[in-house]
Amino acid sequence: MLQTGRSDHESAEAAQGVTRYSRSIISTLMRLSREPLLHFALLGGMIFAADAALHPAAKDEKVITVTKALRQSFIENFDEDKERTPSDDQLQKRIDAWVASEILYREGKALAVDRGDEMIRDRIAFKMQLLIFDQIRIAKPTEEQLQAWFAENHTRFDEPERVSFYITPPTDQTTAQRQLDDIVQQHESAELQQQTRAILARPVASLAASFGEDFRDALLSMPHEQWKVLRSKEGWHVVRLDSRREGALASLEKVRDEAARIWQTEETRKLAWEAVKRLKASYQVRYEQ
Helix, strand or coil, X not given: CHHHHHHHHHHHHHHHHHHHHHHHHHHHHHHHHCCHHHHHHHHHHHHHHHHHHHCCCCHHHHXXXXXXXXXXXXXXXXCCCCCCCCCHHHHHHHHHHHHHHHHHHHHHHHXXXXXXXXXXXXXXXXXXXXXXXXXXXXXXXXXXXXXXXHHHHHHHCCECCEEEEEECCCECHHHHHHHHHHHHCCCCCHHHHHHCEEXXXXXXXXXXXXXXXXXXXXXXXXXXXXXXXXXXXCCEEEEEEEEEECCECCCHHHHHHHHHHHHHHHHHHHHHHHHHHHHHCCCCCCCCC
16 A cells, blocks of 8 residues: 555656746747747758758768867867867867857758858858858078069068158138238147147058149248148148158068068968969859950
């Protein structure tokens, strides 16, 4: 009798447990049913399933290999400071995330969801560029190569002529003249003082593009530390030239390391572009009229 009582009691507890578990499942499903992401996932699953049935993939396309190198990369990149390594559970989570990403990528490619997406197109093209660059090895330039290259590119290292000056916002000629009078008499408004810009160590070669050639020539002919009305492409200004520093030619000996790095970068780009042109030879480019 005692054993029967315990059995009945245990059965009742089990039934209650099943009921609570069932209610928990129902509650969870009802909560998830209100999640938009679940709807998207279910719809995506249906699309993928239908496509898989209509277009079965080759056997190799369903094989995902987690290589030793990949596992090692997850371990090495787990901590930027290289002070911690992932636990087995943490490593497995990263692998699971990568596998899930790989599955979605392959299924998406099969459905051509990348077609017409410029962002995906650019990312894949950029990755191909990196793969091409990674295969190129350029030796350090010889002395003759470096000297010849520097002779053609020394302006990239030369110190340009620079000027520093103050300039008021653009306006009409009459207003600029009145502002000049106020500045000379030290009666300029606080607003004008705040709006007046200090342009420091500006390369002379860049002045024409920003202000115009006439402004550049007039500025360079001004005496130092004197205010004057000048006209730029934007209008009339009150300007004061503060300093002018002459340029200097660069010496290869002083920039040898930087010049060699730039030379190697440019040579690598040349070879990479040649590789792209070889790939292009197998394509036919058509232009719609």
